[in-house]
Amino acid sequence: MATTSSSSTPHRHLISDLVASTLSMNADSEWIDALLFTPFLTEQALLYEYADCLAAQTFFRMAGLPYQLRQRPNVDFISPTGKVPFLKLNNVLVAEFTGIVDFVAQKGVKLSAHLTEVQLAEMMAHMSMIDLLLRNIEIYVVWRHDETFSKITSSRVASVFHWPLTVILPRLKRREMIGYLDDQDWATKSMDEVLEAADRAFRSLSSQLGSCEFLMGDKPTEADALLFGHLYSIMTTQLPCHDLQNLLKKYNNLLDFTTRVEREFFKR
Template identity: 55%
Template structure:
């Protein structure tokens, strides 16, 4: 892409090096900071927060969930959830997974190189497509924005911020979607993208317990976060849920992961 490392690239490398060194710390005093999940978090945020919780439970690493109204703004890069281990802050699903891997804790030791590559491809597809779909519905679909998004996003702020911040956030998200050629898509096209994701992971899952067989990986954690959210959260637009219901093995997968890691 860019032949020379930019200033942002230098910063990224410095952060990566720091995480590698900080990964040697003992796993203690670990907190996962999220928005208020029941009252504030939007579906993409809820999915990511749930995915990280699921991944950490799969690794059996202890942590505490701390819900705060301003996690988006205390996060160094605005990405949530935010993991704090001692004085180190790690943001978002991907960086948290990478940090845990650097501590020598992995869910992929039983996989071949080809399976690891397939798993990473699944993560990329799930993350990029489902997140864009969720952002489109939340901020582009007007009924969802008016009835759900703006109230939840502004719920923790006093007026006039409760009115102003959702408007500013909507402009920002729609601009990002436009840059990715998603803002101009129709609802039918959004449904086609959702169908693509659900069909692909449904075929790969088949009758297996998890995407790669009998043991879970971070791809299962991420998939569960999104599927559980789409199944359980009520939105004015029901298209995604109706499409998802066409794949019963994905519904069963979601129930199975919930039972294994959240109802023990």
């Protein structure tokens, strides 16, 4: 196909194809020794990476699946798609939150099984919103915002390397991420426009949550895991620009949701 031939990383397609083809074979094997690989969460992971790692953990806890956390410095090099986190079950590697959710669904564990088709569409829509809009906002703040980059991002990326990589790698990565933002038409946005988008995302999620316990009613779904991962990361990560946190603080039900999920799934 066209993209495979012209893409810069053909081997990644090959690997993910291999993983995809082995998925169906291994899907019914037992859930033993599930390992979730993440970067060092306190020293290395960036805002959006932390959010995804936390979302995956929340998902396992909501689904009642036992897992062990393994923090490694080079997870993005091991991961089949180059993104964190990834799950290792027996010999299968599954990367990223959506990939893990699909994989677990193939094993018959679904948090959203009770929803109707229309509700499912709404849930997917909100997951897209978190995955696309909220993540782009986080990537923008982490890489594009100069002060955040120089004070936080570059030192976290460099934390697991030695000189001279500590100087080179953050710059290379920054160029790559700004290229990514540029392709999404995000690189030219001003901070105000980004915050406006963030406000829209929070407002939308807040009114979907309403006074319910979870996004889709009184039972947790995959969307709640993802939402909790991102909101908790935004609330607890100390960044030079507090605008994102201040925006979030306007939405009380989102804050209540975060504390509720934390209490129910992480503090037992």
